[in-house]
Amino acid sequence: MRKKKGVRQSKWLVNLVLAIICLIWAVPSFGLLVSSFRPAADILETGWWNIFPHKDWKTVTQLELPRDTDLRGPIEVRGETFTDDQLRAGVKQDGQQLVWGNRRARVIDVQEKEWTAITRFSTENYETVLGGKNYKITMPDGTQKTEKGAGMGRSFWNTVAVSIPATVIPIFIASFAAYAFAWLKFPGRRTLFVTIIALLVVPLQVALIPILRDYTSLGMNGTYFGIWIAHTAFGLPLITYFMYNAISQLPKDLFESAFIDGATNFTMFSRLVLPLTVPALASISIFQFLWVWNDYLVSLIFLGSLPEVQVLSMNIANLIGTRGNDWHLLTAAAFISMLMPLAVFFSLQKYFVRGLLGGSVKG
Amino acid sequence: MNQATTSRNAFQLALFTVLVPALNIAVHWLIFIFFRDSDLPPVVNAVLAVIWGALGIYTIYYSLNWVVEQYPDKWKNRLLPFIFVGPAALILGWLLVLPTLRTLYLSFLDASSDKFVGLSNFAAVFTDRLLLTALRNNLLWVFFGTIACVGLGLLIAILADRSSFEKLAKSIIFMPMAISMVAAGVIWKFIYYYQPGDEQIGLLNAIVVAFGGEPQAWLSMVQPWNNLFLIVILIWMQTGFAMVIFSAAIKSIPEELLEAARIDGAGEVKIFFSIMIPYISSTLLSVTTTIIVFTLKIFDVVMVMTGGQYDTEVVATQFYRQLFMYQNAGYGSTLAIVLLIAVIPVIWLNLRQFRKEGF
Numbered sequence: 080m081r082k083k084k085g086v087r088q089s090k091w092l093v094n095l096v097l098a099i100i101c102l103i104w105a106v107p108s109f110g111l112l113v114s115s116f117r118p119a120a121d122i123l124e125t126g127w128w129n130i131f132p133h134k135d136w137k138t139v140t141q142l143e144l145p146r147d148t149d150l151r152g153p154i155e156v157r158g159e160t161f162t163d164d165q166l167r168a169g170v171k172q173d174g175q176q177l178v179w180g181n182r183r184a185r186v187i188d189v190q191e192k193e194w195t196a197i198t199r200f201s202t203e204n205y206e207t208v209l210g211g212k213n214y215k216i217t218m219p220d221g222t223q224k225t226e227k228g229a230g231m232g233r234s235f236w237n238t239v240a241v242s243i244p245a246t247v248i249p250i251f252i253a254s255f256a257a258y259a260f261a262w263l264k265f266p267g268r269r270t271l272f273v274t275i276i277a278l279l280v281v282p283l284q285v286a287l288i289p290i291l292r293d294y295t296s297l298g299m300n301g302t303y304f305g306i307w308i309a310h311t312a313f314g315l316p317l318i319t320y321f322m323y324n325a326i327s328q329l330p331k332d333l334f335e336s337a338f339i340d341g342a343t344n345f346t347m348f349s350r351l352v353l354p355l356t357v358p359a360l361a362s363i364s365i366f367q368f369l370w371v372w373n374d375y376l377v378s379l380i381f382l383g384s385l386p387e388v389q390v391l392s393m394n395i396a397n398l399i400g401t402r403g404n405d406w407h408l409l410t411a412a413a414f415i416s417m418l419m420p421l422a423v424f425f426s427l428q429k430y431f432v433r434g435l436l437g438g439s440v441k442g
Numbered sequence: 443m444n445q446a447t448t449s450r451n452a453f454q455l456a457l458f459t460v461l462v463p464a465l466n467i468a469v470h471w472l473i474f475i476f477f478r479d480s481d482l483p484p485v486v487n488a489v490l491a492v493i494w495g496a497l498g499i500y501t502i503y504y505s506l507n508w509v510v511e512q513y514p515d516k517w518k519n520r521l522l523p524f525i526f527v528g529p530a531a532l533i534l535g536w537l538l539v540l541p542t543l544r545t546l547y548l549s550f551l552d553a554s555s556d557k558f559v560g561l562s563n564f565a566a567v568f569t570d571r572l573l574l575t576a577l578r579n580n581l582l583w584v585f586f587g588t589i590a591c592v593g594l595g596l597l598i599a600i601l602a603d604r605s606s607f608e609k610l611a612k613s614i615i616f617m618p619m620a621i622s623m624v625a626a627g628v629i630w631k632f633i634y635y636y637q638p639g640d641e642q643i644g645l646l647n648a649i650v651v652a653f654g655g656e657p658q659a660w661l662s663m664v665q666p667w668n669n670l671f672l673i674v675i676l677i678w679m680q681t682g683f684a685m686v687i688f689s690a691a692i693k694s695i696p697e698e699l700l701e702a703a704r705i706d707g708a709g710e711v712k713i714f715f716s717i718m719i720p721y722i723s724s725t726l727l728s729v730t731t732t733i734i735v736f737t738l739k740i741f742d743v744v745m746v747m748t749g750g751q752y753d754t755e756v757v758a759t760q761f762y763r764q765l766f767m768y769q770n771a772g773y774g775s776t777l778a779i780v781l782l783i784a785v786i787p788v789i790w791l792n793l794r795q796f797r798k799e800g801f
Contacts, residue, residue: 244495
């Protein structure tokens, strides 16, 4: 009886601690979500948390000073003297704040703290990002023309065409290799495996220039095939390492009995090993997919930023770069780019829970 | 008669051996040309490309395996491993090993790769102030980043296992992994944003001001702590990775084992250290390895947030700068090699673990 109570108490504590951690983790993304629905001017003027009720200075009355008040000297307001600088920043008097309302007209705002919340929301940011931004162009003959910039639709499909094969291909290749490393004997097996593990740490920037040169001579620049192969190479060491951990943990008797039944290595691999390592495959797929989906550097170099091939991350980066400081658009674009990875995560999530997963989990 | 079949078989074999790989190359090259030159609507293009990528890789393996299956048993067993490992070895050899060897070679040459300079680039890396800062920062990243990701990941995995809202909690912790670095940069700019005065739109400064403090320019002025503020971003993004894997490992611990320990009167702390940790030790090693490697190579967090200014340069960004901006191939390559050397102990630990498991 006492033990049960102890367990319940510790459960309460566990829930509390975890809830606090989750709260901290969620706040940054939540801030972005809120910001993406706020008008551009609000984002730059006030923090996103101002959408919650809070106390803020609000003008209750205005004081008009004599027109000829000298701003360089001390300024008398309601029996006290202040300097111009103080009035610009706002100065407190009897729980009220005095601040210039209109300095030129010598009008002072008297403000009091009141409960407010800034709740101006709009979907304008999303509309602009999805449909493309409108540019006003003045033609040589003086007439104005509105031109629509590139929307995110095209780059969304480009990213799909890059990401899915760039996830499937390396996982396939790495699983075959991992199977051979784990269950087949061949000369050079150890050396090859050690080399692949060591390649884990090679920064991919090392490879950019040599690959670019080879691609140019093969005509593979700016093609899907080229970027699939590049992503495959950069992902292979980690995926092989993970899949080796999973495949080498399968019980030995499984293989022996299958071979007695006359199975070939290929059927063993596709009928037995792949289904048995589905949890590992699912999780490494998610990581590779996320990595490719969010990649910026590799696509920038091997795909380029032409609208026909441009991927989402490049589209977002362009919002920062060439179009000036469009923070309000960035918030919406960032959220749109997260949707697909989140969908993939939630659809494959069940494997995470049940799973024997990449990292050598004993099963 | 028998002689005749063997020789015909040998002829067939040779034909297949040449024909099937050649056919593979030809077909895929043609499809490649088709995609490069055609102008399909984006959706159709994407769907076709996905089908080609996924089916293509399967048919390559299938057809090559079929050729090997035609060989006599002795040869079959000898050749098959190379079909399985071959594509991985070829791609890695071309796109990673060769560039790495070239980098090693360049690290012994001067800035414009004309003259052999021996180890003087390495001497420079360990004396030049800029490069030393990069090395120091990378150490900070590896140390704090790895400890926090692994520690927090393990803690959250254990807590989630016992909480009443496991799925929700795991989704929240994992979510940052789904965010691109560029987007995460935007998110964290909203946190670290600094402007003078009382009205702050950055969350951290708003909190500081609310408690009566002075707002700080977190990423630029507070050196060397600004590195830690950048590392926090990595922790926020990568803890989900560690947590997901640890969570799976913890769930694979047999319930009876834990129950037996509890009946014997072991406290939760003791169970954690003497049952859980040994049971998931190999997972612990692989997660730690992955995160160490990740932090060693860290690039985009720094590039997006500070561009390496204010003493936040790390080895990968400095490497990029030396190679692409200062055109100093010598320094750049040397930095990459230093990264490679730095990870040798980690690789060695992993190999020892593999050997223990009977590699």
